[in-house]
Amino acid sequence: MKKSIIIFGTTLAILSLLILGFTNWNNNETNVPTNNKDLVLENQDIIGPNLKAIPDLYYGVDSRFAAVKKSEIAKATSIYDFLNAGEKEQIVDIKSVNLTVIKDNQLSELHELGTTDQLTKEQIKLLRSLDFFNHFTIRTEFKGNNMITGVIEDKFFGPHITIVPEIQANYVEGKEALITYLKESSLDVMYAIKDDKINAVKFSFIITKEGKVTNVKHDAMTTGYPTIDDKFIELLKNIPGKWTPAENANGKKMEQELVFTFGPRDGC
Structure with missing residues (x-):
């Protein structure tokens, strides 16, 4: 009789453990995210405000500015040496060309004025006195074609340039x-x-x-x-x-x- 009670008690304990294990396994299955969207939503809860768009x-x-080699500066004689093809096509009649040295990110008092596409002797002298990593601008005011309407209008180009080494x-x-x-x-x-x-x-x-x-x-x-x-x-x-x-x-x-x-x- 005593032996039967022990066997019955052991069997009952084993059944209880099996039922408890099955319940926990079923709960874990329920909590597993069904797709990546669930994972993203959980991460959003963790990351919070850091998910806002940048x-x-x-x-x-x-x-600092558009790079032109010092070797090219030594040969420059015209404003066209500093303009691209699209800019060149727009110019109909030049009014003025102002070469100005830039210092401390500001236009300085060092400048020379011309009135044609060809640089003056003074402009060339100023230009070639500049060293590596000096900066300047050439503001060209002119009558030119509006590339959209084709109408002739007052325009200007003013590229800012940095003198750089060969390499x-x-x-x-x-x-x-x-x-x-x-x-x-x-x-x-x-x-x-x-x-x-x-x-x-x-x-x-x-x-x-x-x-x-x-x-x-x-x-x-x-x-x-x-x-x-x-x-x-x-x-x-x-x-x-x-x-x-x-x-x-x-x-x-x-x-x-x-x-x-x-x-x-x-x-x-």
């Missing part, structure tokens, strides 16, 4: 890889942007003769978000990979200033 932003690294400093892994690094490494601070409002900003830095990044600085304005400004300063100081330094026409290595431009696409 506005369309521009990332660019280049010389510019180059990021070994390529410009696209550099932009990807800056973009992906700054995502964590982009969620600070409110109402898609952010200012365009520039950061300058020097690539040394040894191919090192130095003298990183906040060049102009601010994004309006100190955390974003500080992040880019940090990222530029710690760019991974290697640079090949700039070289002049004689193959001599030299420093070069580059500028990282960031901001809304319609504001850069």
Whole structure:
């Protein structure tokens, strides 16, 4: 009799464990997301506000203004040496040509005026006195064709130009890889942007003769978000990979200033 009671009790305990296990397994099946959408929704609950959309932003690294080699500056004699084919086609009658040196991002008092497409002796002298990484603009005012309506109207071109060496400093892994690094490494601070409002900003830095990044600085304005400004300063100081330094026409290595431009696409 005692033996029968023990057997019955053991059997009852085993059945209880089996029923409990089946219940837990069934509950787990119920809680498993049925598709990826469920997983996304769960992640949204965890990530929260960080899922808000980041506005369309521009990332660019280049010389400060449009790059023209010093060897080309030495041969320039006409405004057409600084205009593209589409711009050349628009000019009907030139009114004035003002060559002005840019210093500290401002038009300086160093300028020479002409009235034809050919540069004057004074303009050529001023132009060829400029050194590597100096900046200037040539503002040409003229009567020209409106490319849409065909009507002759008052127009002007005013390209801003930076004088660069024969070979510019180059990021070994390529410009696209550099932009990807800056973009992906700054995502964590982009969620600070409110109402898609952010200012365009520039950061300058020097690539040394040894191919090192130095003298990183906040060049102009601010994004309006100190955390974003500080992040880019940090990222530029710690760019991974290697640079090949700039070289002049004689193959001599030299420093070069580059500028990282960031901001809304319609504001850069």
